Amino acid sequence: MNQADVVPAGREGPSCTFKKEKKATQLYQLTYAKHHARQTPPVPTCPRPRAGFAPRVLKRTMQTALVWTLYEELVPGLTKLSSWAASLAVQKQQVQALEQRRQQQQQPPPPPPPLPGKGT
Numbered sequence: 001m002n003q004a005d006v007v008p009a010g011r012e013g014p015s016c017t018f019k020k021e022k023k024a025t026q027l028y029q030l031t032y033a034k035h036h037a038r039q040t041p042p043v044p045t046c047p048r049p050r051a052g053f054a055p056r057v058l059k060r061t062m063q064t065a066l067v068w069t070l071y072e073e074l075v076p077g078l079t080k081l082s083s084w085a086a087s088l089a090v091q092k093q094q095v096q097a098l099e100q101r102r103q104q105q106q107q108p109p110p111p112p113p114p115l116p117g118k119g120t
Helices: 014-039 053-106
Strands: none
Touching: none
């Protein structure tokens, strides 16, 4: 504490209180200014290009090329695969139908039912 801050007992008056408040306000303003001076970055004098613009454009271009290439390469293969799977399913159904016909041909036909009215 400074000598100016120490006020003898009984001598406090409006002028002493005002000095203390003024000193406290100045200290607060100084502390506030120092604190915010550290946090705010310096303002550039001339506008500069945005950092990261070129890499962002390059990334988007590469992603588009990659997706298009994968599409070009995978769609024909997937089309062939789906048509192959469909033809395999059709062949399997044909084989099952052929086996059923063979089994029906190998079994003897059931005996005809008796005619009505004739006794056995």
